Amino acid sequence: MSKDVNTGVPTDSEVILGILNNSESVLKRLYIAYFPMVLQLVINNNGNADDAKDIYQEAIIVLYNKVKTGDFELSSKLKTYIYSICRRLWLKRLTQMNRYGGDIKDFQEYLVVDDETEKNNERDIQFNKMGSALQQLGEPCKTIIEDFYINNRSMQEICENFGYTNADNAKTQKYKCLQRLKKLFFQQK
Amino acid sequence: MPAAAEKIVFSAKIGSTEMSENNQLTDTIERYLNGEMTKAERAQFEELRAKDADINSKVAEHKHFTNLIKQYGERLELEKRLNAIHDEIDVHALEDELLIHPSFVVRMWRNHHSKISVAASIAIFAVLCTLFFTGYLSNREKNYAQLVGQIQNTNHKIAQLDTKVNSLNPSSRPNTVVNPGNFRGTGFAISSNGYIVTNYHVITGADSVYVQGNDGKSFRTKIVYTEPGSDIAVLEITDSSFKTLGAIPYTFKKAESDIGENVFTVGYPRDAMVFGAGYLTASTGYRNDTTQYQISAPVSFGNSGGPLLDGHGNVIGIVNAKQTHIEGATFAVKTNYLLKAIKDIPADSLNRPLSMTGKNVLAGLDYKTQVKKLKNYVFMVRVYNQ
DSSP, X not given: OOTTTXXXXXXXXXXXXXHHTTOHHXXXXXXXXXXXXXXXXXXXXXXXXXXXHHHHHHHHHHHHHHHHHTOOOOOSOHHHHHHHHHHHHHHHHHHHTTOOOSOOOOOSOOOOOOHHHHHXXXXXXXXXXXXXXXXXXXXXXXXXXXXXXXXXXXXXXXXXHHTOSSHHHHHHHHHXXXXXXXXXXXXXX | OHHHHHHHHHHHHHTSOHHHHHHXXXXXXXXXXXXXXXXXXXXXXXXXXXXXXXXXXXXXXXXXXXXXXXXHHHHHHHHXXXXXXXXXXXXXXXXXXXXXXXXXXXHHHHHHHHHHHHHHHHXXXXXXXXXHHTTTTTOHHHHHHHHHHHHHHHHHHHHHHOOOXXXXXXXXXXXXXXXXXXXXXXXXXXXXXXXXXXXXXXXXXXXXXXXXXXXXXXXXXXXXXEEGXXXXXXXXXXXXXXXXXXXXXXXXXXXXXXXXXXXXXXXXXXSSOEEEEXXXXXXXXXGGOTTEEEEOOOOOTTOTTOEEEETTSEEEEEEEEEETTSTTOEEEEEHHHHHHHHHHSOGGGOSSOOOOOOOXXXXXXXXXXHHHHHGGGEEEEEEEOO
């Protein structure tokens, strides 16, 4: 592919196809193309570069998930869409930090978006729970679970990595780990 | 292997060690979800799922939870990728470029306001010190004199440009006399039974009005009639100690007098009666007011309401005003209007008949004698308006 040639702003359909195909280069070009816009929005409205990064990545993840789940319909320019989501997220965060003065300096056109960021928020909560549950789980359980469920390693590989005498022992261990993880996960509020 | 599946279910029901049995169930569910079962095995397990709601929900739950783990992993992976991309961006340079910089002055102030403040304070202090030591601040008299000069200059210009009618009522000068009334004017008798005429502006706003004769006797009076248009007021002496004045020594001349006629007036600009003589200089008053004469007799505040007489013992007007800044421009209301006003007095406001039948005994006499004869008929009007 023309990875190195194509370094400019990707077209909107390129982005969608790229996300669906897990294209690293499209993601990168997308990220680089619109980050300055969001940075401008945030740093000129009581934020800093780290806030901009958080907000922007959240927006990219929202877009990414929407495209992946197939319910993404582009009703405007992608640029406007990303800006609108970032704007909304930033307003929300400003309000949470009590730094919102009731006025925001805009640099682009924007649409009214809300439900998607809400949905994303719920998922974020679940992920946060999962993250801390895994953290509490400790080793070697954490790695076993990650290897098996996230990295799709076979039980045989795991068995070898951890020096279990046979796959059944590893399975039992994995089962125990999973039970504990569930417990930790559902214990959280 | 249908036998294996059956064995699992069987052991679950008997309940050997719960752990290993659940473990095996989980294992089966995983194999089922991952599509690792044979066709027959799969069919059997699906049948079991359909029969046993408990197992069915366990399958769903397991699926959901492992998916969540997987998605969590994917999210972490995505974030890692995004962070890697982010690290390649020179955020700092972008920030500098994109931040809206406030104007030069504002930035200057933000960065250096303490220094600027100190500098300004020192500058102000230095200027004050310089002014002090050069004697500029103490050199007040010179400034003061200049100021006075300017005021005088302005006044002079106003005097040149502006001609104003000033009332002869002493109210317009600083009121120092408190005891003998708040205002003072002059009035003169128009009938022997105690009717006295003066200017309307003398008695405006009065609570009580007293008249004091040349002999020092003071009488309380009542305002009978006023005519603001021609500045005329008629008073009646109501004091019980008042008897009569005797025959009025002058008459009232209806016809207009001619320019150049000798005229004189008496009045009370101060406690003693003051005489002033002059000529009738114009047949109209201030700004061509046809109700008035202009005369050249010297008058001052307090003369208001005094009689203006010609050389033949006729009252031809009532002194009421003078023009400031012009020598000898005094004005007097023509007698005509006095007579008209007297005629307009409603009959029911008079307690006594008002007959103006004076007998002229002044004609042909010199001023000295005339004044002597009429001084008892000219009064000081004192107005109290507390």
